[in-house]
Amino acid sequence: MSIPILEVVDLHAAYGRIEVLRGVDLRVPRGAVVALLGPNGAGKSTLLKVISGQMEQTSGDIHLAGVHVAGAKPDELARLGLTTVPEGRSVFPNLSVEENLQLMSYAGVPASQVLDTAYSYFPRLHERRYQLAGTLSGGEQQMLALARALTSDPALLLLDELSMGLAPLIVDELYETVGQIAQTGVSILVVEQFARTALRIADYAAVMSGGRVVATGEPDEIGSIMADVILGGVA
Numbered sequence: 001m002s003i004p005i006l007e008v009v010d011l012h013a014a015y016g017r018i019e020v021l022r023g024v025d026l027r028v029p030r031g032a033v034v035a036l037l038g039p040n041g042a043g044k045s046t047l048l049k050v051i052s053g054q055m056e057q058t059s060g061d062i063h064l065a066g067v068h069v070a071g072a073k074p075d076e077l078a079r080l081g082l083t084t085v086p087e088g089r090s091v092f093p094n095l096s097v098e099e100n101l102q103l104m105s106y107a108g109v110p111a112s113q114v115l116d117t118a119y120s121y122f123p124r125l126h127e128r129r130y131q132l133a134g135t136l137s138g139g140e141q142q143m144l145a146l147a148r149a150l151t152s153d154p155a156l157l158l159l160d161e162l163s164m165g166l167a168p169l170i171v172d173e174l175y176e177t178v179g180q181i182a183q184t185g186v187s188i189l190v191v192e193q194f195a196r197t198a199l200r201i202a203d204y205a206a207v208m209s210g211g212r213v214v215a216t217g218e219p220d221e222i223g224s225i226m227a228d229v230i231l232g233g234v235a
């Protein structure tokens with residue numbers, strides 16, 4: 001079996017004295033899309049924060065493509081191919097779409113390549129390239145956040161609640177693109193409230209509850225667990 005792109009083993013983390021991650025085990029096979037689901041407060045966003053180096057774990061291990069990375073800083077993780085699209089839209093509102101993208105070229109990728117990649121996935125961003133990012137619709141801002149993440153040519157993409165505050169049609173459109181990104185071989189770990197949408201593009205799913213992963217499986221199996229047990233039908 002090949003080395004997974006991400007392996008989390010018995011991970012614990014706390015806010016002050018309150019333990020929020022209580023022994024998380026999770027694997028993302030190379031090239032796979034894994035949907036991380038679960039009720040509010042389960043610890044999904046916290047898990048992404050720890051994996052992406054924004055918060056320290058209290059114990060446990062994280063391996064990225066076989067490299068021990070627990071405690072690594074975000075810039076080291078970025079060099080190893082980890083890119084995060086955090087919850088909420090992380091665009092610079094007073095810069096244009098194109099300027100937001102061009103900022104990524106400072107990371108060493110030529111500006112023309114950054115723009116080509118972004119506009120090929122999101123033609124709508126090309127149409128609006130001179131518009132201030134803060135005046136884009138919520139869905140367009142999320143497209144821009146995703147486009148920026150792609151320009152770093154990630155091996156593993158962490159997506160936190162892409163659908164937050166967006167209309168279902170826009171969410172479907174975004175996920176269609178996420179599916180296309182996955183087809184290019186990028187591994188993706190996606191946290192999502194819209195379980196059904198995320199499960200449509202996922203190869204595997206993991207359900208978190210109470211700071212642990214309590215179920216893993218293929219989307220069909222997990223879909224029924226989500227509906228029957230964990231969310232009481234909210235999936």
Ligand code: ATP
Pocket residue numbers: 015020038039040041042043044045046047
């Ligand atoms: P949601 O789907 O609602 O975003 P989640 O599964 O992502 O939930 P987290 O945001 O990881 O859950 O939160 C897990 C627990 O940690 C919750 O009880 C939350 O109140 C708590 N928590 C989150 N952030 C902080 C913080 N900065 N300080 C203290 N407690 C926090």
